[in-house]
Amino acid sequence: MPETPFAPLKRAVVGLNGGPTDARVVKLGCQLAKPLKAELIALHIVEVDWSHDLEEDIASDNVIASTVLDLAERIGEKMGQPIRTELLQARDVGAALVDEAAELEADVMIIGLPYRKKFGGDFAIGRTVPYVLQNAACQVIVVREPIGARDSGPAADQLVGSVRRAGSPA
C-alpha cells in the first residue's frame, strides 16, 4: 500500500465554495483517494438566507452551483478518480459540511480557504473554516490559496489544464 498519513482512508469529502481554491482542493482529494481506491465526494452548499424557506428550491436550477460540482467531476475524470457530487441547501455552510461529512462517515475533509484580507489588512479566515476545524469529527485539511496567486494568473486552473468555469460566487 502506498505511504500516506491518511491510511486507512475509505471516504474523503471535499467542500467546494465556488472560489479559486476549488481546483486545488479537488486535485488534492484525487491525489489522496486514488492510490487508496477511496471514494471521493464533492460537496457544495448553497446558503439559504432567512428570507427563504429552507425547503424552497433555490439551487436545482442554479447553473453556477451546478458548475462548481461539474468542474470537480471534470478534474476527477482528468485525474482518473471518480467523484460523486452532492448539492445541498442549508442555513449555515460550516454546519452542513460537518453534518454531511459525519453522515457520510468521511475519514477526511478537505476545504479551501481563499486568501483575503479584512479592511485594515488583517487576514480574514471567515467563519466556515474555524467552525469545521472545531466541530468536524474527521480529519480536516485546509488548503489556503497561495498569497498572490490571483495576481499571477489563473494558477488553480493551470493545475488541471484549461478548465473553464461559469463564475464563482463571492
Add this chain to the structure above:
Amino acid sequence: MIGGRRPLQGRKPGDKRVRVERKHAEYFRYDEEGVLVAKPKAHEEHSAVGRTIAAVRRAFFGAPLSSEADLEQRLDKKKALAIFSSDAISSSAYATEEILRVLVLAGAAAMLLSIQVAMAIAALLFVVAISYRQVCFAYPTGGGSYSVAGRNFGRIASLVAASALIIDYVLTVAVSTSSAVEQIVSAVPGLKTESIVIGVAAIALITLGNLRGLRESGSIFALPTYLFLGSALLMIGMGVYRILVEGGGVPVEQRFTGVPSAVETVGVLLLLKAFAGGSVALTGTEAIATGVNAFKPPESRNAANTLMVMAALLAILFIGITFLAVNYGIFHVDGGATVIAQVSARIYGDGSLGFYAFQLFTALLLFLAANTSFNAFPRLVAILGQDGFMPRQFSFRGDRLSFTMGIVLLGILAASLVILFGGVTHALIPLYSVGVFLDFTISQSGMVRHWLRERGRGWQYRITINTVGAVLTGIVLVVVTFAKAPQSLLVLLLIPLLVGIMLFIRREYDDQADELAVRPEQVIGPPHRRERVILPVPGITRAVVQAVNFGRSLSDDVRAVHVTDDAEAGARLRKDWERQIPGVPLVIVESPFRALVQPFLTYLDVMVPPEEDTITIVVLPEYVARHWWERLLYNQTANRMREALVGRPDTVVANVPYRREKP
C-alpha cells in the same frame, strides 16, 4: 422537500440541510453558462436493439473515447517510426527484386550493376527525405503534398497531388499485403493456392485494428517493425562480415550461373528501367509529412527527426540487401522464392529457425506496412472532406477517434485490388510508382515556390535542396511512366478522373452553401407567409384528432382529405366528421382505381398548388410502433406520402405521432 428529499437534521437543532437533486448530472455537465457537455450516459441507446448493437460495437472496436482523449492518442517518436515508416522500410523487401528482374534481361554481367543502381536510388531517397523534412516544418498541420501544392500552386495542383496520394495509399496496402503473402509462400510453398484469402483476411484485420483507434494500432504494430529491423540489420551485418572479412561471398565468375542468356544489352535504357523498378523503395517516404499532426508536441521537430531516421534505416537495408544478393549471386526466379527470402536462407541457413523467424518478421512488417496508409489515407480524405472535396462524412471521427469512413473505404479498395490482381506484387508495382513520383514532384516544386515567397532564414540553401529534389523526381516520374507503360498510363487516366470527382463534389457543396447562406447583416423578421394545413385522414381516430388539433394550432385554414374507393363509407365518414369535428372541412376524394397516395398528391397539386406567399403544411397522423415488427404493420401509407412530398415546393410535412397508452 426538494426532488423528493426531506430536510436532514444536523447535530444542533437549527442545523438543517436539504440535498438538492441535480437532474442533469447523470447525463450532462455544465462547462460554462449555457454550455452543456454530454456524458457517456447521454450517448446510450434507448432501445434494446440499439443497446445490443452498441455492445457488439464496443466488443469489436472498444469503448468510445472522448474528444479530449485526442492528445493522448498522439504518437511518440518510437511508436511513430514503427507506424509511419513500416511502408518505406518494408519496400526494402521487394525493391531489390524489382532491380534484379530488369537487369536479368541483360544476363549475369548486368546483375553486378545492381549495387550501383541501388546506391543511386538511395541518393535520391536522401534528397527526397531532406525535402520532406522541410515540409514537416513548413506545413505542421499535415496533408503533405496536398497542403504544399494547395498553398503554392492552387486548387487543381493540390487535387492532382491528393489524387496521386490516394492512389499511392491504396496501392501501398495492396502491394504490401501481396508481398507479405509472397514471403509466407516462400517459406511455406503449400499456401500458394490460398494467397488471395490470406491477403484479404490480413487487410480485414488491419482495418479492424485501425477502427479501434490510433494508439492501440500503434502498440500492435510497433513490435513487428522493430523485430524486422533487428533481424534484417543482423542479417546484413552477418552477411557483410562473411563477405568482406571472411571472404565468404560467391566468386564473381561463379555468380548468376543459372541466369538465362541475355536478351538485351546493358544500356542506358535498361539501367533506367532498373532504376525505375527499384525506385519503388522510395514509396512511403511522404507518409510522415502527411501525418505530422499525429505526433506528440513538438510535432514538426519530432516528425522531421523520425523521417531522417527512417530514411537512414531504409537506405542501409536497401543497399545492404542488394549487396548481399549480388555477392551471393541471387536473382529472381518466376514462381520461386523471393530475393529477400533467398538472401535470408543464405545467411541464416535454409530451413533454419532464423530463416523462418526472418520470413515471419518480413511478412508481418509487410502486412503492417499497409498500416501506414491506414493512418495517412483517412487523414488525407478527412482534410479533403473538411475542404469540401470529399463527402463531409470522411472528416467525422468515430467512437474511437479514428476516421471510420476513410479506414473502411481504404480496406475495401485495397482488398478489391488484391483480388483483381490475384495477389501478385509485380503486377501492382507499375501502378504504384507513378503516383508516388508525381506526388514527390508536385510537393518539391511547391516547396521551391514556398521558399521563393517566404525567403526566410537559409532560404537559398533550402530552395537548392528542393529544386534538386523537384528536378530529380520529375525526371524519375517521366522514366517510371515510360518504363512501366502501358500499366502506368492507367494511373495517368485515374488522376484526372479523381480530380474531376473532387471538383464536382466541391461545386455541389459551394452551390448548397450559396443557397443556404444568410447575409451577416440580415436581421430575421417575423414570418410573413400564410400557412394552410392539409390532413390526409383515414377516418376518425385518436391519432387523427390529435393531428387535427395540432393543425389547428398552426393555422385557421385547416382541411382534411379522405381518399376512398368506397363512396358510401366516405359519406358515412363525412356525416360523423361534421358532427364530431365541426369547423374543419372534410374533402372526400373518391378513387375508383383504389390508389390512395397518388390521388392525394394530385389533389394537392391541382386544388392547393404551391404558392409563394403560402406554406402548405401536410400533417400526417402517425401511430408510434412499440416494437420493431409493428413498424411493418402501421404507417405504410403515411410513409409513402412523406417520401412523395419531400422536395415539393413551399410544402412542409409534419408527422404527429400518437403513442398508445395501453402497455
